[in-house]
Amino acid sequence: MTNLEKLQDLLEDVLLLEDGQFSLDLTRDGVETWDSMATVAVAIGVEEVFGHHPTEEEAIALASVTDIITFLKAKGVAFD
Amino acid sequence: MIDLPPRIALTDLPDLLSGRRAVITGRVAAAQDVPSLAALPVVETPAKTPSDADLVVVLGGGTRLDAAKAWRGRNRPDCALLAIPTRFGSGAEANDIAVLDDRGAKTIQKGPEFRPEYRAYLPGVLQTLPEDALLWSKGDALTHALEGLLSPLATDALRADLADVLHTMLDLSDPRDAEWFELSALANAGQAQASVGLVHGLAHVLEAPARAELATMGREDQLGHARLCSGFLAPVLRYNFTRSDKAADRLKAVGIDRDALLALANSISTPALDLPLDWPDLIEAHWKSILRDFCTRTNVATVRPATLTALITEVSAQ
Known part of the structure; x- marks a missing residue:
């Protein structure tokens, strides 16, 4: 499984996405279930799956799939 | 520091009530040996409080206290509330949350208007509670302390405070010790500053369907929030340990002995789940709602x- 697939799997689960709803363009504003609780769950999941713990400020700033990928790339996680 | 409403000693009640237009509601029989409370006019429900009253004394378990908190918050913010729990565990007398049952669905409201101004305790009530009710109270209080401590929203300072509470709980074997009231209040007010977790998610979602099933056997009174939390405490603790290192790391960081905690949780969860219900089947049937639950x-x-499979394995093993 690639890292992108792992991320897709995680976000589909914690954001309770419908089949086919995931895309790289997904943002917090565009997903009804991406509320403050989901922000917490995304942060916990990112640490569980990728081993990198976002700080509180970083977690709040993760407002799109692109933001999460950028955060993980900066930690050395490959997405190519 | 976990902030609690002022605790009024029974000997100080006459001073608090002096000059007030106070009424009393709820399980008033529990206060019959306290003259200053026994002398107050009784109202059947908080909603029947006269408009000129300026203090409502409410006695009861978490459900009754929360209902009074919600009524006061919504209708009479000018009226003070003195909450006196008749069992420990919910800690409802100490926080700004009102959990309400809306036709089987739990709704959670939070705000300063829901927090009682005062709390007091009647140590004698614990002497007459049945053993199983005391065990579920203990499980409820432990769950609040533990899930608050493990919460991703807890600060280090809050974790340290809740760790103190949990250490004392682990050392306090007598469930009739009135100290449980204070520990339960601290645990509840502490978790209210962070969040709870899967034990509460399961308890909130499964209470109505589980009670409905028990009702067909005339046994619905045997299950409530405290027993549900007690039942899922150990299985969820093991689930958390197997899913990531986070829970174990957070307990270790505050010096909580994981094995001692698990042993205590097991001693509570096993009898709590001992009901004629198919727990795995119930969890599976309501899994989507459990996943969506705030907690x-x-x-x-x-x-x-x-x-789901990992959780059901732990519940089945209990």
């Missing part, structure tokens, strides 16, 4: 559709 989503380890 589940702030569990220390992620709860995902595919982790």
